[in-house]
Amino acid sequence: AQSVSQHNHHVILSEAASLELGCNYSYGGTVNLFWYVQYPGQHLQLLLKYFSGDPLVKGIKGFEAEFIKSKFSFNLRKPSVQWSDTAEYFCAVNKGGSQGNLIFGKGTKLSVKP
Amino acid sequence: DAGVIQSPRHEVTEMGQEVTLRCKPISGHNSLFWYRQTMMRGLELLIYFNNNVPIDDSGMPEDRFSAKMPNASFSTLKIQPSEPRDSAVYFCASTMGQGTSPLHFGNGTRLTVT
Numbered sequence: 001a002q003s004v005s006q007h008n009h010h011v012i013l014s015e016a017a018s019l020e021l022g023c024n025y026s027y028g029g030t031v032n033l034f035w036y037v038q039y040p041g042q043h044l045q046l047l048l049k050y051f052s053g054d055p056l057v058k059g060i061k062g063f064e065a066e067f068i069k070s071k072f073s074f075n076l077r078k079p080s081v082q083w084s085d086t087a088e089y090f091c092a093v094n095k096g097g098s099q100g101n102l103i104f105g106k107g108t109k110l111s112v113k114p
Numbered sequence: 115d116a117g118v119i120q121s122p123r124h125e126v127t128e129m130g131q132e133v134t135l136r137c138k139p140i141s142g143h144n145s146l147f148w149y150r151q152t153m154m155r156g157l158e159l160l161i162y163f164n165n166n167v168p169i170d171d172s173g174m175p176e177d178r179f180s181a182k183m184p185n186a187s188f189s190t191l192k193i194q195p196s197e198p199r200d201s202a203v204y205f206c207a208s209t210m211g212q213g214t215s216p217l218h219f220g221n222g223t224r225l226t227v228t
Contacts, residue, residue: 042221043117043118043205043219043220043221043222044205044207044219045219046216046217049216090156090157092157100145100147100162100208100209100217101147101159101162102159102217104149104156104157104158105156106155106156107156
C-alpha cells in the first residue's frame with residue numbers, strides 16, 4: 001500500500017534560518033507529489049506540485065522541493081524562513097484515478113520564532 | 115471565486131445523534147472529495163465523487179457514514195449514529211479533475227461528539 005512519511009512532527013526555527021522538511025513515499029509506479037500548507041485557522045493550500053520534468057520544483061512564497069526518485073523523496077526547502085511561514089506542512093502523493101485522490105503524510109508543524 | 119464552502123464550521127453533538135456536514139464546491143469543478151483529519155491518523159480520504167457519482171468510498175470507516183452528491187453544487191456527509199471517535203475536522207475539497215488542476219479545500223467542519 002502507498003504511504004507517505006514525514007520525518008519531523010514539529011520543527012522550531014528562528015527567522016532567517018534555512019528549512020528542509022523531509023518527505024518519503026512508498027510507491028513503485030509513476031507518482032505525482034504535492035506539498036500543502038495549512039496556516040493557523042485556515043484551510044489547506046497548495047504550495048507546489050511535481051508531475052514530471054525538472055525534479056526541482058518551485059512553489060509559492062519562496063518554497064521549493066526536489067524529487068529524488070532513487071530515494072523516494074520529495075523534501076521541501078526554503079533558504080530563509082519568516083515568522084509568517086509558521087504553519088503545518090503536508091506532503092502528499094497522488095493515489096491515481098483523480099488529482100484529488102491523495103495520500104497525505106501526517107504533517108510537520110513549523111514554528112518560526114521572530 | 116468564493117472557494118469551497120463548508121457548513122457548519124463547528125458542530126458539537128451527543129453520542130448517538132445524527133450529524134450532517136455540508137459542502138458547496140467551486141462552480142465548474144467536477145470532482146469533490148471528503149477528507150477527515152485527526153491527530154492520530156492525519157488526513158484521510160473518505161470518499162470522492164466525479165460528476166456527482168461516487169467513485170471510491172473505500173475510505174469510509176463504517177456503515178454509519180454516508181455521503182451524497184445530489185447535484186454539481188452540493189454534497190453532504192452524514193454520520194448516523196455518531197460516536198465520540200468520530201470527533202475530527204472534516205474537509206471538503208474540489209477540483210476540475212483533469213490535467214494539473216489543483217485541489218481546493220474548504221475551511222473544514224470541526225466535529226465534537228460527546
